[in-house]
Amino acid sequence: MSGFWGVTRAIVGREFLRFIHQRERFIAALVRPLVWLLIFAAGFRAALGLSIIPPYQTYITYETYIVPGLCAMVLLFNGMQSSLSLVYDREMGSMRLLLTSPFPRWWLLFCRLFGSTAISILQVYAFLGIAALFGITLPTLGYIAVLPGLILGGLMLGALGLVLSSFISQLENFAGVMNFVIFPMFFLSSALYPLWKMAESSPLLRDICAFNPFTHVVELIRFLLYLQFNLHAFAWVVLSTVALTLLAVWGYDPARGLMKRKG
Amino acid sequence: MRLRPKAQSLRLWRHGFPGNLRPWPGRVGRTRDQTIFSAAAAMTEGLSVQGLSFHYGPKTALDAVSLDVAPGRFCALLGPNGAGKSTLVSLLTRLLVAPEGEISIAGHDLRTAPRKALAALGVVFQQPTLDLNLTVRQNLGYFAALHGLPRSEVPGRIDAALDRLDMRARADEKARALNGGHRRRMELARALLHDPKVLLLDEPTVGLDAAARAAITAHVHDLAEQGLCVLWTTHLTDEVRDSDALLVLHRGQILHSGVTGEIRGGTPLSDWFLAQTGATA
Numbered sequence: 001m002s003g004f005w006g007v008t009r010a011i012v013g014r015e016f017l018r019f020i021h022q023r024e025r026f027i028a029a030l031v032r033p034l035v036w037l038l039i040f041a042a043g044f045r046a047a048l049g050l051s052i053i054p055p056y057q058t059y060i061t062y063e064t065y066i067v068p069g070l071c072a073m074v075l076l077f078n079g080m081q082s083s084l085s086l087v088y089d090r091e092m093g094s095m096r097l098l099l100t101s102p103f104p105r106w107w108l109l110f111c112r113l114f115g116s117t118a119i120s121i122l123q124v125y126a127f128l129g130i131a132a133l134f135g136i137t138l139p140t141l142g143y144i145a146v147l148p149g150l151i152l153g154g155l156m157l158g159a160l161g162l163v164l165s166s167f168i169s170q171l172e173n174f175a176g177v178m179n180f181v182i183f184p185m186f187f188l189s190s191a192l193y194p195l196w197k198m199a200e201s202s203p204l205l206r207d208i209c210a211f212n213p214f215t216h217v218v219e220l221i222r223f224l225l226y227l228q229f230n231l232h233a234f235a236w237v238v239l240s241t242v243a244l245t246l247l248a249v250w251g252y253d254p255a256r257g258l259m260k261r262k263g
Numbered sequence: 264m265r266l267r268p269k270a271q272s273l274r275l276w277r278h279g280f281p282g283n284l285r286p287w288p289g290r291v292g293r294t295r296d297q298t299i300f301s302a303a304a305a306m307t308e309g310l311s312v313q314g315l316s317f318h319y320g321p322k323t324a325l326d327a328v329s330l331d332v333a334p335g336r337f338c339a340l341l342g343p344n345g346a347g348k349s350t351l352v353s354l355l356t357r358l359l360v361a362p363e364g365e366i367s368i369a370g371h372d373l374r375t376a377p378r379k380a381l382a383a384l385g386v387v388f389q390q391p392t393l394d395l396n397l398t399v400r401q402n403l404g405y406f407a408a409l410h411g412l413p414r415s416e417v418p419g420r421i422d423a424a425l426d427r428l429d430m431r432a433r434a435d436e437k438a439r440a441l442n443g444g445h446r447r448r449m450e451l452a453r454a455l456l457h458d459p460k461v462l463l464l465d466e467p468t469v470g471l472d473a474a475a476r477a478a479i480t481a482h483v484h485d486l487a488e489q490g491l492c493v494l495w496t497t498h499l500t501d502e503v504r505d506s507d508a509l510l511v512l513h514r515g516q517i518l519h520s521g522v523t524g525e526i527r528g529g530t531p532l533s534d535w536f537l538a539q540t541g542a543t544a
Contacts, residue, residue: 003411010408014394021396093390100356101409102381108409254360 007103008111015115018085029077029123030130033070037131041066053194055226063136067128068222069191072214074127075120075150075157080182082116083161087168099252106249109162113245116161117154124150142225149224152237153217159244166251189215190222213240308334308369309492310355310461315364317350324350326515328364332494332508334460337487339503339523340496342512343540348496349389351512352465355494356386369460369492382410385459387450389466395439399430402438403453410457424452428482444475451479461492468502476502500532513540 019025041063056065089095098108128143164177186192188209195215199206209215216236223230310332317325325347332338342348353359355366357377366373369383393402400421407417425431428448438446447467454462464483468476480502487493495502503509505524510517518539519526527535 006408006411006414010405014397014405017397017401018394093388093392094394096356096358096386096388096390097392097406098409099358100381100384100386102378103409103411104378254357 004103004107007101007108008114011098011108011111012115012118015112015119019119025081026123026126029074029081030126032077033073033127034130036070036073037063037066037136038134053196055223055228055230065194066192067131067136067138068225069189069218070127071124071146071150071221072153072189072191072218073186074124075154075217076182076185076214078116078120078123079154079157079159079161080164080177081161082112082158083165083168083177084174085116086112086162086165087170087174090165091170099254105252105254109248109252110245113155113158113162113248116158117151120154120158121147121150138225139227142227145227146221146224149217149220152234152241153221156213156217156237156241156244159241159248162248163244163251166248185212185214188212189218191215191218213237216240308460309336310369310463310494311365311367312351312355313365313367315351315354315361315366317347317354317359317361317363323515325354325361328512328515328517330510330517330520332461332492334492335487335490336508337484337493337495337504338508338510340494340510340512341498341500341503341536342496343498346498346512346540347515348498348512349465350515352386352388352463352496355463356384357381382457383460385454385457385462387447387454387462387464387467389469391446391450393438393446393450396437398435398437399425399441399449400434402449403456406453407456412457420456424456425449427455428452444471444478447471447475447479451482455486459491461494462486464493464495466497467495468497468499500536503532511536511539 045062086095089098098112099105101108125143128138131137160181164181168174168177188205189212190198190209191214195206195209198209213236216233219230219233220237223233310330312328312330315325315328316323328347328351330338330340340348340351350359354361355368355373357373357380360374366380368380371380371383373380394405397405403421403424404417407420412420421434422431425434428451430445430448430452433441433445433449438449441449451464451467454464462483467483468479471479476499483493483495484504484507497503503523505522505527507523509519509521509523509526511519523532530538
């Protein structure tokens, strides 16, 4: 069992070291949501009127509304960054070292997933801290209550990154992920506008948003930040996490031949 | 480049037996020349592959490949580019799983007991697998953890592994600062960190200068003489000695197997290899 703990510590530790070595990545991860919060949200404040919807009990500013969506955006981008690292590792060869460890492959993948999730959460809290400095605050206990939601959401989006990395054969193809995964997931969700607002313009778009697992990560985080629990969102995220993790394990199954693509 | 003499090359149980003599179950004092392709020894302590086939879609990469390498042997797997060497290495390291055939590493079936089999295997891949942003020691520590080595043993093992290859002085430098030869030595040190019984090297001298190539080749020969089972894939005939076991892989099939000096006869190995495969050596 100590071996399992040791391999977990090593893989997570390596993810952290890699993150520390990439200072630009940390800065970008902070700047991105702050740009949305301080510029985009300020501009749209007047344009988007929001009614009182759960979990909010009073009228809120648009900046307050999009904070949970931006937390989820940090998780999403980090999940994709992790996917990019995995493809890079495969191209550079270091993936071979990981996959020839005698430990079960599913455990090795889980450790990678856990490491990238831990880094995501660190970034989310850094973002929430800076947002608080700009006066966008949340219930104090909400900062603690949201942690399980961030872990679950981070695991789900990290698992999505693992799945994508098992199907992306070359680093150059990663731009496609940006176009076909990150942007649709983010814009077709409740991160920037509530679903009822979306339904006003198109019921079909609203249904697509409701089907998007990212919407449920956003809602899970939103409710937990206000010390409420959204069972529907929770169940949807758990289901998506399990499905994506199984798909990732299948994607990395040696019998399927991931390394056929010159890993 | 100078590597440590063979007396310092391996630790623990491999030490204590002079020269190339070491005991085996059922026999004591076997010289390495007595076992060339001993299937029984390969099955229990070395590397054994039986009937291995692999296809990339309609293309056959390996066709019923069988080989046995006993402990204490340096076996060169010689093949031109595209012969199937890399596919074989991927299968031996379980990066790929073949639908047909069996692989046994130190007596452990790779299909049914992959953890034990991989724990007994040391690998130096053709492609560098170092994290260039980490120090030499951090790279080795990461590998030690991936193999589940007890934490208390790791510093000592790393020092010993680096000493073995005269790399201790570079332990705290980043891998990025090392030249190609030193990176390879570090990868070799890493592959030996967990005291594997079988050492697999996939074209390990690619990109190295002549001196570094000669030093690495000589060192691994020394390791084999002290009891390690070594499979060395290459397309460079000058890395193979007459006393080495030789397997020639061509178009996914084993064309020849035997002792190099015997099967090449009086012909230089490069010419013989060229005649067999039509490839430039």
